[in-house]
Amino acid sequence: MTRCPCSRGLPLDECCAPLHRGERAAGTAEQLMRSRFSAFAVGDAAYLLRSWHPSTRPADLTLDDDVRWYRLDVLATSDGxxxxxxxxxxxxxxxxxxxxxxxxxxxxxxxxxxxxWQYVDGDVAAAG
Known part of the structure; x- marks a missing residue:
């Protein structure tokens, strides 16, 4: 059993993988964001592109194989x-x-x- 990278504590196959495979849709903006983080962690560029709003989606996406995303902290949510x-x-x-x-x-x-739900864009801030 592989734990889901999104930090919810569930197995990947029960948490974000069904969204990645298109078996289920995100119910909230936070759930989509967590699934996108997991997609970065497992190298699923196709899901990242599918879950990106067409108005801001890049034509292609190449992930850096040397970067390992390992932890996610959700700090705040508004609406969604x-x-x-x-x-x-x-x-x-x-x-x-x-x-x-x-x-x-x-x-x-x-x-x-x-x-x-689709990712539109974001403002990057200095990390704490």
């Missing part, structure tokens, strides 16, 4: 629930590479439409 069409999630994501370690802190914006 079952009855919302917009939401924000502030988080800090921790990484390691052969060159060192660090973290990324971001306030991400999400929108929910006919295709469910």
């Amino acid at each position: 629930g079952a009855f919302d069409t917009r939401g924000t999630v502030e988080f800090e994501a921790f990484w390691r590479s052969p060159d060192g370690r660090g973290s990324l802190r971001e306030v991400s914006r999400f929108a929910r439409g006919a295709d469910g």
